[in-house]
Amino acid sequence: MPKTLFEKVWDSHVVTQQPDSPAILYIDLHLIHEVTSPQAFTGLRKRGLKVRRPEKNFATMDHSTPTHDPSLPIADPLAAAQIRQMETNAAEFGISLYGLGSPKRGIVHVIGPELGLTQPGMTIVCGDSHTSTHGAFGTLAFGIGTSEVEHVLATQCLLQHKPKTYEVRVDGTLSKGVSAKDIILALIANIGVGGGTGHVFEYTGAAIRALSMEERMTICNMSIEGGARAGLIAPDEITYEYLAGREFVPKDSEWESALAHWKSLPSDEGAVFDKTVTLNASDLEPMITYGTNPGMGMKISDRIPDPASYSDASHKAALEKSLAYMNLQPGIQLLGKKVDVVFIGSCTNSRISDLRQAAAILKGRKVAKDLRVMVVPGSMQIKKQAEDEGLDQVFKDAGADWREAGCSMCLAMNGDQLEPGQYAVSTSNRNFEGRQGKGGRTFLASPLTAAATALTGKITDVRTIL
Amino acid sequence: MAQFSKITSFMAPLPDENVDTDQIIPARYLKAIDKKGMGEALFADWRYNPDGSPKPDFVLNDSKFQGAQILLAGDNFGCGSSREHAPWALTGFGFRVVISTSFADIFRSNSLKNGLLPIIVDAKTHESLFDLTEEAPSAEITVDLNDQTVRLPDGSSVSFPIDPFSKTCLLNGVDELGYILGFEKEITEFEGSNKKYLIGK
Numbered sequence: 001m002p003k004t005l006f007e008k009v010w011d012s013h014v015v016t017q018q019p020d021s022p023a024i025l026y027i028d029l030h031l032i033h034e035v036t037s038p039q040a041f042t043g044l045r046k047r048g049l050k051v052r053r054p055e056k057n058f059a060t061m062d063h064s065t066p067t068h069d070p071s072l073p074i075a076d077p078l079a080a081a082q083i084r085q086m087e088t089n090a091a092e093f094g095i096s097l098y099g100l101g102s103p104k105r106g107i108v109h110v111i112g113p114e115l116g117l118t119q120p121g122m123t124i125v126c127g128d129s130h131t132s133t134h135g136a137f138g139t140l141a142f143g144i145g146t147s148e149v150e151h152v153l154a155t156q157c158l159l160q161h162k163p164k165t166y167e168v169r170v171d172g173t174l175s176k177g178v179s180a181k182d183i184i185l186a187l188i189a190n191i192g193v194g195g196g197t198g199h200v201f202e203y204t205g206a207a208i209r210a211l212s213m214e215e216r217m218t219i220c221n222m223s224i225e226g227g228a229r230a231g232l233i234a235p236d237e238i239t240y241e242y243l244a245g246r247e248f249v250p251k252d253s254e255w256e257s258a259l260a261h262w263k264s265l266p267s268d269e270g271a272v273f274d275k276t277v278t279l280n281a282s283d284l285e286p287m288i289t290y291g292t293n294p295g296m297g298m299k300i301s302d303r304i305p306d307p308a309s310y311s312d313a314s315h316k317a318a319l320e321k322s323l324a325y326m327n328l329q330p331g332i333q334l335l336g337k338k339v340d341v342v343f344i345g346s347c348t349n350s351r352i353s354d355l356r357q358a359a360a361i362l363k364g365r366k367v368a369k370d371l372r373v374m375v376v377p378g379s380m381q382i383k384k385q386a387e388d389e390g391l392d393q394v395f396k397d398a399g400a401d402w403r404e405a406g407c408s409m410c411l412a413m414n415g416d417q418l419e420p421g422q423y424a425v426s427t428s429n430r431n432f433e434g435r436q437g438k439g440g441r442t443f444l445a446s447p448l449t450a451a452a453t454a455l456t457g458k459i460t461d462v463r464t465i466l
Numbered sequence: 467m468a469q470f471s472k473i474t475s476f477m478a479p480l481p482d483e484n485v486d487t488d489q490i491i492p493a494r495y496l497k498a499i500d501k502k503g504m505g506e507a508l509f510a511d512w513r514y515n516p517d518g519s520p521k522p523d524f525v526l527n528d529s530k531f532q533g534a535q536i537l538l539a540g541d542n543f544g545c546g547s548s549r550e551h552a553p554w555a556l557t558g559f560g561f562r563v564v565i566s567t568s569f570a571d572i573f574r575s576n577s578l579k580n581g582l583l584p585i586i587v588d589a590k591t592h593e594s595l596f597d598l599t600e601e602a603p604s605a606e607i608t609v610d611l612n613d614q615t616v617r618l619p620d621g622s623s624v625s626f627p628i629d630p631f632s633k634t635c636l637l638n639g640v641d642e643l644g645y646i647l648g649f650e651k652e653i654t655e656f657e658g659s660n661k662k663y664l665i666g667k
Contacts, residue, residue: 015656016649020630024649026656036549038499047643053657064497078497085499129548129572145550145576147642155646157653161629163571193484194542197571227545229571293484293545314483314540321482411493411547420516432488432546434511 002268004165005234006200009140009265013123015157022159028122030152031108032059032095034086035413036127040150041089049154054094056156058117061086061099062107064413067376067403070100076415093153106379106405109133109347113217114381116246120235120262125152130347130429131230132223136216137243138235138265140200143224164274166199166228170207172282177463179357180215181349181427181446183207183279184222185287189297191277196228199275202267203233207281213242214353221348222429225294234266286462288334289431289444291322296431300449300461306330325433326441327421334443334459341424342373342454343436344447345403346410349427350378352385354447359391361451361462362398368457373400374416376408400454412437425453468581469639473562474608478525478534479599485539486546487573491555493547504551505558526559530603536563538595543584544573553580563609565616567592578632579642583611585626591616611636 003011010025017023037059044051051057064079066072074080083100090097098105104115109130112118118134124141125131127149134141144158151158170183188195201223208216216233223231240259243249250258285299296319298304304323307330310316323330344350344358355377367373375395377383383405386392392402409416410428412435418424420439427450431442443459452462495507513524520527537556543566544552553576556564564577565585577584587595598605598619608617611633617623635642646653 012660016652022629022631024646024652026653026660035496039501039550042500043643052653063493076497082497082499127548127550129546131548143548143572145548145553145572145579147550147576147579151643151646154643155653156657157646157649159631159642159646193545194568194570197542197568224546224572227542227570293486295484314481317481318483411488413493413496430486430488430546432486434492435488438492438494438511438516 002271004267004271004273005138005202005232005265006140006165009121009123010162012121022161024157025123025160027125027152027156027158028056029112029117029124030057031112031124031126031131032057032149033063033108033126033128034061034082035063036146037089037149038082038085039146040153041093043150044093044153051093051095051153053156057095057153059086059090059095059097060105060108060111063407063411065100065406066414067406067408067416070404079414103380103384106381107347107350107407109221110350110378110382113137113213114246114379116243116249119243119249119258120239121265125158129224130221132228133217133221133347135220135223135230135232136213137239138232138262140230140232142229163229164199166196166201167273167276168201168203169205169276169278170203170281171205171278172207172280173210174207174281174284177448177466178284178286179446179448180211180218182284182287183281184219185289185294185297185444186279186284187277188222188226188294189287190279191226193225193293193295194227196223196226199228201226201228201231202273203231208233209236212353213238214351217351218348222294225429235262286446286449288449288459289442290326290328290334291319292325292431292433294429294431294444296322297444300335300459301333303333304328304330335461337423337459338457339425339443339453339459340372340422341418342371342450343376343409343424343426343428344450345374345376345378345408346428347378347407348429349447350376350382352382354427355382355386355391358447358451359394361448361465362400362454363394365398365455367399367454371454371457373454374403374409375400376403377405379405409436411435425450425459467579467635467639467641470562470581470583470611470636472608472610472612473535474606475535476531476604476606477536477538477565477595477599478531479538479596480525481540481596483540484542484545487544487549487552488546490544490552491549496549496551501554503558504555505560508555508559533560535561536565536607536609537561538599539564539566541567543569545570548572548576550576550580553577553582557582565595578636581636583609583636585609585616587616587624587626591624
């Protein structure tokens, strides 16, 4: 029977499945960060357990780490304690740590692919919902809770019920100024934030095949915002080209045998998905969100919907509450709306291609007066590469703030945050109430839209300046 | 893990749809390295004014619903971040059951590992439960995991689905790690035959 990519990866990782029970699924790679792991290590100590396969576990620090001058001390004692605890836990349990001071440290979902840890056909988990990012390589990658972090540390396995499959086919060709971020925001606006619940996405179609690995990661990253724990893209020549030569990727004859395996992964002709949705990339425009979940998004030239036009009472109430929080009126366009902050970063859009796109817009220009523009690279390696290419100088000359790597204002755990009432255009993944700082208001958009907005200080359609 | 069999309680209604885990517990409370005190941070930004005083119009500050062990929530409860701090905050506050029409996958999985029972009901039952919290806020319902039923004050009952494995774990307070550890032999055999991935060979 023809199988989907997901089914191939799933089936090859089931250790055992007892009647009336979930499968015990083997995990090839476990990524760890400081925020969701401390209680799991405490659990191991309480039970007197070791980490079963330390060499399949890699840790870094990203969520609570400052992005200011690294020679300064960490101002927040709780963050400092959490970072120290990660160091202690990694040392005690024999796990490799890309910690503070490591030139390979960065956002966990940025460094996995960058180091070549992420490889097609693997199962990858991390105590972080954006683990779906790694699906861009044809891996089954999903976020887990802290109890499950403990399970994987102790057994290299997880108990999982098999999810259903959901094909997201994106045909056509993207127009100038429209990017991968706009594809995923359009999908979520279409199916809603719960649309993929119980499913894993597989992204297919000509528009997906045309994307770079970095753009594919942007799409898979936000699968969780559409309710799917994981989102996969079949590996192809673009994938293999990205992987070749990376630190943990097999070399020589081992590369050849890995490649042969990877080439067997794409969904078979005639494989059946439980559900399918189709988008046409040619119809897309730059997207922007107006509300307080990522499903509340629209084309940048559209008008904010009117709750009065909604027949479903709870959708109506949700939109009313969102617009009240955002202090926005129904029926208006967001184009021209003044913002206080532009944030370029996060596991969604902090890779070198994102920074190059933003720098190309900002080069030789100045950001708007009284606007705070933060550019936060996803990893220390990306930071170095950007500096080698002179992108940091482009950002600084334009008046933007060039920071150290980390999650930063995506979730505002590390002191980088909006003030109450402020508006931000952000390349991150969540516009939930208070996500970027208590009382802060977020418009999610692409790096191109963010850079265009940085120039004017008002929400701007990048196509008007390309 | 905390055992769960039967609970009788009135419900605290929170009808908002798509309540995300950033609302259940904001990220700034995630710097803890233990599970203590999470109940204090439950719905912090909806529950407290900036000066720390309670917001009187929020359901958890409403005297009618003090002591509720059942949260009656809107559609797609618990979306967003994978933080297990969300069920820790809910149980830390005193909730043992959340009833909705749907739950985000990771939140649901995390809840089941913490003795917090996520119950899915159909839209009609959901609406009638909200009506009940308006008409008779102190009316108690009984959640019986063994029978997989919710018994309503009028004597009628509705059944709810749960997979047999999670049910057994909750009824007996068994945690999953102990179960997986029981398959040590199978895991070792699998590792011996699965050498495709060279990391850590």
